Amino acid sequence: MTKIFAHRGSKGTHPENTLSAFREAVRVGSDGIELDVQLSKDGQLVVIHDETINRTTDGTGTVGDMTVKELQEYDAGSWFSMEYATEKIPTFTEVLDLLTEIGFTGTLNIELKTDQYDYPGIEQKLVKLIQKQQPVFEVIYSSFNPLTLERLGEIDPQTKKAWIMVGDKFTILFSKYLLLIDSIHPSFTWFSKMEKELIDYPKYIRPWTVNEESAMILCFKRNVDAFHTDYPAQAIQCRNKLADN
Template identity: 60%
Template sequence: MTKIFAHRGSSGTHPENTLISFAESVRIGVDGIELDVHLTKDGELVVIHDETINRTTNGKGLVSEYTVAELKTFDAGGWFSLHYEQETIPTLTEVLGLLTELDYQGTLTIKVKTDQKEYPGIEETLVRTIKNKDWPFVVNYSSFNLVTLQRLAELDPVTPKAWQTIGSVVTIAFANYFTAIERIEPNFSWFIQSEAELIELEKRVCPWTVNSEPEMWMCFERKVAGFHTDYPAQAIKLRQRYEREQFSFV
């Protein structure tokens, strides 16, 4: 069965990378949740996509220029809807706590955002946080940055890892060689042009970001391991329809 990952939570219906977005993902029954982490000025992991807070908060500047307490003063939901203006940038610890409280039992993919900015020690901080306790859900790591993935493999060889990539023929060849990863997550626009190459890929494939129903249906038809979507509730309903139609032909 093709698994459905909520991209930054249910980010098509709620402000991305917020507690409300992750809670909605659990409520609708997603197979996986994907989020992004950066490191603050005081060395804490916070969940936000960009290197700056400009796009998704009412503040300005780099995440790394602020402490957690300072970041908590910004509105991280009002840009999406005034209904969510009380949402703040969550710490990774807060998200882990929320998912535990909600008894989430799917997969949590933590993407380490070191592709644009280097955060010394971020891999060690992440592994220490994850290994601090046993979680009711499965944790995966992902990154665009191959150096980060190699560091994570050395620090934590057990937790599965994925390489997120724009995609190319070279990517496919290297992905089969790169033993640090179990999964490759290509951009969907590349994925749809690369069926022949992907058949030869030994790693599991989980494209991003798959938002239209024809794109979702294509993923079901190609039987990919999973895909990331901003609209996980819509994807779940479509998968149910796809499975009913497949069953009707048996």
């Protein structure tokens, strides 16, 4: 059965990468949750997609130039709806605590945002925290940056890793033989055009970002391991409808 990963939480219905978005993703029954981690100025793992806070808060500035205290002074929800005015940029620890508290038992896909700025030591901090917390749910590490995946492979060879890619024929061929990953996360645009290249592909495939029903149906028909969507509730409904037919 193709699994459904909530992209940045339930991003289409709640402010992305916030506790409310992750809570909603669990509430609707998502099989997995995807989130993004970066490092604050004081070396803490924080959950935010962009390298700046400009788009998803009422402030401005670069994530890596601000402490957690400074980052959490800003409103990370009102840009989406005033209903979420109390949302803050969460630390990764806060997200782990929430998921444990509400009984999440799916897969947590942690994207290390090192494609624009390669935060020194982020891999060690992340693995150390995961090993300390010992979450009951499955963890996957993912990144656009192959060097990050290589470093993760040296630190933690057991945890599954995925290479995120826009995709082309060269990367799909190369990824087949990249031993440190067990899966790829290609853009749906690329995935939808590459059916022949992906026949008998030996690793798990989890496209992003799949929001249209027709795109969801294609993923189900191709029997991918999972796909990332901003609308997990809608995707679950689509999967149930196909199963009933």
